[in-house]
Amino acid sequence: MTALSIPLEDTELRSLLHELGAEAARFRFDVAPNPCVGAAILSRGKVIARGFHERWGGDHAEVEALEVATRSGVPRAEWDTLVVTLEPCSTRGKTGPCTQAIMEAGIESVVIGSVDPDPRHQGQGIRFLEDAGLEARFLTGAAPLDEVTPHFLDWTCQDRLRRPYPWIVAKWAQTATGQLSPPKGHGDGRTISSPEALEQVQHLRASVDAILTGVGTVVADDPRLTVRAPARTPQAPDRIILDSGLRTSPDARLFDAPEAGESAGPIRILCATGPDRAREKGLIVAGAGVHGLRGDDRRFLNLRGIMTWMWDMGYRRVLLESGPTLLEACFEAGFVDQVRVVTGPVRGGRGESLGARLQPAKLGSRRDGECGPDSVLEAFIVR
Numbered sequence: 001m002t003a004l005s006i007p008l009e010d011t012e013l014r015s016l017l018h019e020l021g022a023e024a025a026r027f028r029f030d031v032a033p034n035p036c037v038g039a040a041i042l043s044r045g046k047v048i049a050r051g052f053h054e055r056w057g058g059d060h061a062e063v064e065a066l067e068v069a070t071r072s073g074v075p076r077a078e079w080d081t082l083v084v085t086l087e088p089c090s091t092r093g094k095t096g097p098c099t100q101a102i103m104e105a106g107i108e109s110v111v112i113g114s115v116d117p118d119p120r121h122q123g124q125g126i127r128f129l130e131d132a133g134l135e136a137r138f139l140t141g142a143a144p145l146d147e148v149t150p151h152f153l154d155w156t157c158q159d160r161l162r163r164p165y166p167w168i169v170a171k172w173a174q175t176a177t178g179q180l181s182p183p184k185g186h187g188d189g190r191t192i193s194s195p196e197a198l199e200q201v202q203h204l205r206a207s208v209d210a211i212l213t214g215v216g217t218v219v220a221d222d223p224r225l226t227v228r229a230p231a232r233t234p235q236a237p238d239r240i241i242l243d244s245g246l247r248t249s250p251d252a253r254l255f256d257a258p259e260a261g262e263s264a265g266p267i268r269i270l271c272a273t274g275p276d277r278a279r280e281k282g283l284i285v286a287g288a289g290v291h292g293l294r295g296d297d298r299r300f301l302n303l304r305g306i307m308t309w310m311w312d313m314g315y316r317r318v319l320l321e322s323g324p325t326l327l328e329a330c331f332e333a334g335f336v337d338q339v340r341v342v343t344g345p346v347r348g349g350r351g352e353s354l355g356a357r358l359q360p361a362k363l364g365s366r367r368d369g370e371c372g373p374d375s376v377l378e379a380f381i382v383r
């Protein structure tokens with residue numbers, strides 16, 4: 001430590017860790033399956049910067065905090081300590097390793113709230129820092145993972161590591177009585193959500209690797225499944241359609257060229273093995289990739305096979321935007337991790353309700369909000 005540094009007492013560090021954990025948890029639905037993490041930079045015993053992991057694929061908390069410290073005007077030579085709720089990563093993921101960034105910033109001391117629960121990385125961050133000559137230590141108990149980021153414990157549990165599949169965010173709109181299709185004569189006959197809530201969907205799409213839907217939705221709604229302004233993304237999510245018998249039309253709007261301000265990802269249609277060759281060819285010419293997969297005993301495509309295929313394709317955070325048939329099948333098979341449900345003020349409507357999936361005991365870390373005239377429920381699914 002520099003001669004000028006005034007270390008905080010452990011009680012003050014604990015209270016800082018507690019605050020950082022509580023603030024970090026605000027971003028839980030935007031970062032999952034990544035962990036919620038908060039970090040602070042200290043100079044002479046004073047917090048000069050705080051940073052949080054705020055969105056999937058975005059900068060980690062440590063890097064955010066270092067950037068805020070740079071803008072604070074406090075000279076780098078006076079940054080002495082970094083406090084962080086979770087062991088810094090030492091490997092490259094969507095962003096570079098945080099341990100490297102901490103070392104390069106000239107930080108001398110690191111206080112860490114929890115060890116990384118992922119057995120593949122556990123202890124590596126602190127070892128890297130110590131090997132680089134930094135003073136690094138754990139101060140556990142003030143920002144426990146089961147309070148700050150319980151979903152990350154699910155994501156890194158043995159079962160999931162052994163048979164990995166993407167983090168599935170199920171999103172749907174429903175009427176006040178729980179139906180996914182509005183009553184006849186309401187609006188365009190398809191849309192329940194307000195324009196404000198529809199805009200939020202664009203931001204959600206911009207935060208995932210892929211969008212998954214069923215052919216029932218493609219046939220009924222003819223959706224685009226693109227990311228449209230004001231949302232933006234450097235890489236539009238892949239669009240995956242489950243369509244055992246290739247009922248998707250080559251004239252579907254999915255295949256239209258993107259308009260200005262719209263980003264359209266590759267289209268991948270998953271069908272039963274041995275598809276009708278003429279239909280397959282028509283869809284390939286229209287611009288889709290067609291992939292044959294095994295069926296299940298209900299003559300649908302096998303969901304475990306789909307999850308494994310998606311994992312092998314590199315998708316980690318996937319938005320499930322389908323009708324009730326595929327939503328219910330994913331719930332039933334235990335593949336839904338997170339929900340975002342928009343409820344509009346209109347009553348009645350058509351189709352099955354998914355209300356049984358939203359019983360309070362099945363929802364964790366719940367947040368209720370509003371978007372225009374609609375109410376919005378976000379939660380993690382408790383297993």
Ligand SMILES: NC(=O)c1ccc[n+]([C@@H]2O[C@H](COP(=O)([O-])OP(=O)(O)OC[C@H]3O[C@@H](n4cnc5c(N)ncnc54)[C@H](OP(=O)(O)O)[C@@H]3O)[C@@H](O)[C@H]2O)c1
Pocket residue numbers: 171172173174179180181190192213214215216217218220221242243244245247299300301302303321322323324325326327329351
């Ligand atoms: N409110 C909302 O948020 C929302 C969103 C989307 C759609 N919708 C509405 O929902 C309605 C369409 O509902 P839907 O239930 O028919 O659509 P869906 O759930 O999107 O599609 C279901 C179809 O996907 C195919 N599929 C393939 N493998 C499957 C599997 N393992 N599990 C389940 N399905 C599998 C099946 O067709 P094959 O057997 O031919 O493969 C199945 O019939 C429309 O009225 C639409 O407007 C509402």
